[in-house]
Amino acid sequence: MPLIRRIPKRGFNNKRFGTRYIPVNVGELNVFEDGAKVNEVMLRSAGLANGPGDGIKILSGGELTKKLTVSASSFSVAAKTKIEAHGGQCEVASGQKHAAAQV
Secondary structure (H helix, E strand, O other): OOHHHHOOOOOOOHHHHOOOEEEEEHHHHHHOOOOOEEOHHHHHHOOOOOOOOOEEEEEOOOOOOOOOEEEEOEEOHHHHHHHHHOOOEEEEOOOOOOHHHOO
16 A cells, blocks of 8 residues: 555644534424424424534425424525415524524
């Protein structure tokens, strides 16, 4: 085996400084009542967002059948259109570590 493959690799790793979002699919939000305001506390109490993370990101998996006002750290573009198609609203939670990192 060549010498370069036997030497341990060292250098900069950006993992420590990255943002770790807890993913929640749009289809899982149907457990809340119609017209409810959903935030991080409600998602954690319902058991949809568990574990440590820098925030919650709403993804577009599943179908939404209710009108909700969702407050999260970040939204995917498809999830935002699904929520707004049913008359709901998407709010980027203020005071988050990386609130400007929404997509």
